[in-house]
Amino acid sequence: MVNVETEILIRRPREEVAEYAANPDNAPEWYDNIHSAQRLSAGPIDVGSKVAFTAKFMGRDLNYTYEFVEYVPGEKLVMRTAQGPFPMQTTYTWAEISGGTRMTLGNSGQPSGFSKLAGLLMPPMIRRATRKDLQKLKSILEGDAAL
Numbered sequence: 001m002v003n004v005e006t007e008i009l010i011r012r013p014r015e016e017v018a019e020y021a022a023n024p025d026n027a028p029e030w031y032d033n034i035h036s037a038q039r040l041s042a043g044p045i046d047v048g049s050k051v052a053f054t055a056k057f058m059g060r061d062l063n064y065t066y067e068f069v070e071y072v073p074g075e076k077l078v079m080r081t082a083q084g085p086f087p088m089q090t091t092y093t094w095a096e097i098s099g100g101t102r103m104t105l106g107n108s109g110q111p112s113g114f115s116k117l118a119g120l121l122m123p124p125m126i127r128r129a130t131r132k133d134l135q136k137l138k139s140i141l142e143g144d145a146a147l
């Protein structure tokens with residue numbers, strides 16, 4: 001079982017951080033490994049929305065679809081994918097704290113088959129990658145190009 005959680009303080013209002021991070025169109029800008037995101041559902045993001053992502057992980061291109069299974073705007077977003085050798089759930093939470101927003105990014109999943117062995121190596125890799133991604137998100141939102 002892989003279960004990795006990282007967090008960061010972003011010195012911007014919670015609503016702005018959550019709106020930007022929850023928008024899958026922005027994912028390629030702040031996720032280093034995500035190269036594209038395509039909405040498969042019309043309308044605003046909500047429970048049941050689906051998004052196809054193309055990412056690079058461990059030197060391989062991965063195509064996967066996340067379904068939004070829980071969404072409380074400004075508070076929490078849970079996305080889940082079931083296809084492929086490594087079903088994954090990603091959870092974002094946003095909390096208002098003095099000086100800005102604490103964003104938590106969690107990834108959990110249960111690798112199967114060959115991925116089971118890779119699953120032993122994945123937690124430190126995922127932790128490193130998500131820390132880097134959250135740092136990039138922080139830079140984007142706190143920088144001159146902030147919303």
